[in-house]
Amino acid sequence: QSVLTQPPSASGTPGQRVTISCSGSSSNIGSNTVNWYQQLPGTAPKLLIYSNNQRPSGVPDRFSGSKSGTSASLAISGLRSEDEADYYCAAWDDSLNGVVFGGGTKLTVL
Amino acid sequence: QLQLQESGPGLVKPSETLSLTCTVSGGSISSNNYYWGWIRQPPGKGLEWIGSIYYSGSTYYNPSLKSRVTISVDTSKNQFSLKLSSVTAADTAVYYCVRHSVNTNWFDPWGQGTLVTVSS
Numbered sequence: 512q513s514v515l516t517q518p519p520s521a522s523g524t525p526g527q528r529v530t531i532s533c534s535g536s537s538s539n540i541g542s543n544t545v546n547w548y549q550q551l552p553g554t555a556p557k558l559l560i561y562s563n564n565q566r567p568s569g570v571p572d573r574f575s576g577s578k579s580g581t582s583a584s585l586a587i588s589g590l591r592s593e594d595e596a597d598y599y600c601a602a603w604d605d606s607l608n609g610v611v612f613g614g615g616t617k618l619t620v621l
Numbered sequence: 622q623l624q625l626q627e628s629g630p631g632l633v634k635p636s637e638t639l640s641l642t643c644t645v646s647g648g649s650i651s652s653n654n655y656y657w658g659w660i661r662q663p664p665g666k667g668l669e670w671i672g673s674i675y676y677s678g679s680t681y682y683n684p685s686l687k688s689r690v691t692i693s694v695d696t697s698k699n700q701f702s703l704k705l706s707s708v709t710a711a712d713t714a715v716y717y718c719v720r721h722s723v724n725t726n727w728f729d730p731w732g733q734g735t736l737v738t739v740s741s
Contacts, residue, residue: 513667546727548668555717556668558729567729599668603726609683610670610726 514539515600515613522619528588531616533600535581539611543603545583547576550597550615559598560585587618595620623648625718625732633712633739639705643718643732650699651676656721657701658728659692661714669714673721674701708739 516534523529533545547560558567560576563583575586583602587594600613629641643657650657658673672682674692682690686705694701705712715736719728 544725546725548728555731555734556728557731558727561722561727561729562725601668601670601726601728607684609672609681610721610728612668612670615667 513614514604514607514611515602517598517600517613517616519614520617520619522621523587523590524621525590525592527590528586529590529618530587531585531598531600531618533583533585533613535583535602535611537581538606539581539602539604540578540583541581542605545576545578545600545602547585548599548601550599551593552596556599590620592620594618623720623730625720625730627716627718627732627735629735629737631736631738633708633737634741635709635739636707639703639708639712639737639739641703641716641718641735641737643701643703645699645701645720650694650701651696654723656681656723657694658719658721659703660717660719660728660731661712662717662734663711663714671703671705671716675723710739713737713739 544562548556549559550556563578564576597615599615604611624646633639656673659671674680689706691704715734717734718732
């Protein structure tokens with residue numbers, strides 16, 4: 512059971528906009544920034560969004576992040592087949608004094 | 622370009638100690654702005670943060686693993702290491718080493734990962 516809660520799966524068709532939610536509590540998302548990772552099949556995860564809504568260099572602006580209260584969301588617009596991957600949210604947890612992850616969301620591009 | 626590379630045995634016997642080393646290239650491990658961490662992923666499952674270390678040696682560990690984990694750093698070799706004791710089959714996973722930002726707690730870059738199987 513992960514500390515952060517994500518839907519196990521999401522899907523969309525090419526060109527669509529999809530969102531993935533990440534729910535936490537006051538000790539993690541409520542008081543710290545959220546980061547998102549993309550893991551393409553058979554590869555190591557890659558930083559996708561940091562500090563709630565910042566994109567590292569090289570990440571397309573189709574990817575965006577937001578946070579409100581104890582929840583965060585990752586939005587992908589103009590969905591492409593190469594976006595098919597697992598997506599994880601993560602944040603520092605003040606109670607556990609460590610980083611916690613969501614269980615991951617498998618995105619399928621139909 | 623900063624790169625991280627894990628190394629160590631791919632097979633460990635139950636009850637023994639798993640040992641991995643991460644070699645950092647393209648940058649110094651002695652940075653004020655970063656920790657250096659370990660994350661694991663059991664086959665077909667999600668990510669779990671194991672712990673992180675600052676170049677000075679201060680550490681943070683996942684409470685669920687704290688009693689079995691030791692992370693150390695060797696600044697002269699630009700390396701940091703993981704030891705996980707009393708392993709069981711549940712410790713079978715791909716182990717990644719990462720750079721871990723202070724304050725904002727993001728992980729980037731990641732090593733390619735190394736599969737460690739616990740089996741007799």
